[in-house]
Amino acid sequence: MKNIITKSIITKDIAIRNNGNRVAIIPIFVPHAGCPHDCVFCNQRRITAHSEASTLEEIHKIVDRNLTTIHAKNHAKEDIHTEIAFFGGSFTAIDVAEQEQYLGIAKELKAVGKIDGIRISTRPDCIDDVVIARLKSYDVDLVELGAQSFDDDVLIASNRGHSTSDVACAMKRLKAAGFQTGLQLMVGLPGDTKAKSIESARRAAALSPDVARIYPVVVLKDTALADQMCDGRYIPWAELEMVDTVKEMYKILTESGANVIRVGLKSTDNIRNDSESVLSDYHPAFFELVLSEIALETMIRVFDAQNRDE
C-alpha cells in the first residue's frame, strides 16, 4: 500500500516514472474531428477547450514552448523522457492525410532527438492491420484506447458503438505489434454501478496495459447525458460514491502493474466547478480525494494492527 501512495504522488503532475525514467507529456489536442460517433457524455470541443485542431505551425510552437518549460524545470535533460501525445478525439479515425501530417512532425522531432516518444489515443474499434502498419511506420510508441467500461450494457447505454471484445481484440493486436498500451476507463456512465466499475478495472488490469486513466463522469452542457439528466433518466453519482469506487479501481490497476497516469478530468477554462458548461459535481483535485482515502485506509490498518499487537 505504501508503494501505491508513493507512486501516485509522483504521477500526479504528469511527470511519471516509466522504466526508471521520468516522463513529460506534450499534449496536442485533436478535437472531435472525424469522429462519426456520438457518445452520450462527449462534447470534445468543450473538453479540449479548442474549437479547431492545432495547425502544423501551432504544433511546432506548442512543442518548443513545452520543451523550454520542461528543460527549465529539469536541468539534466537525460533524466526526462519527453513524449508528444495526440489526444482529444479518435486519432486513427481522422482523415489519413491529416494523421500522416501530425505523425510526420512527431516522427521528425523524434528523429532529431527533440522528443523521445510518440503516443496517441483512439477508439478500440479504430485499430486494424492497416492502422497498426501506419502507426509503426511513424514510430508511434504507445496507443491508448478509450475502453470506458468492460460492461456491454453500459457501453450500449452510453452509445459508444463498440463492445468489450473490441477492446480485448485491439489490445491483443497492439501488443503483438510491439506497442506500449494504455486503457482509459470512465466511472458513473448510464447503467454503471460500483460493482460494474470495479469489475471493469479488474478486466482492464487483466489485459496488462502499461498505463491507465480513470475518469469519473462529468456531465457537460450540450451533450445527450445533459438531456438525460434534465429529464431524470440519468442521475450523476454522489462524490462520496465516486471517490470510493475510483479508489478501489485505482488500487486494482496500480497493484497489477499499470501506471495510472491520470485520475479525474483535467481542469481547463471550460471545465471548472463554477463553469456553466459543467452540470454535475466536478472536483479539480479529485485524485487528491482518492489518495486521501487510500492514506486513511492505510493508517486505520496500521493502527488496528498495532492495537492487536499490544
Ligand code: SF4
Ligand atoms: S468516440 Fe470519442 S470523440 Fe467520438 S463521440 Fe465518443 S468520446 Fe467523443
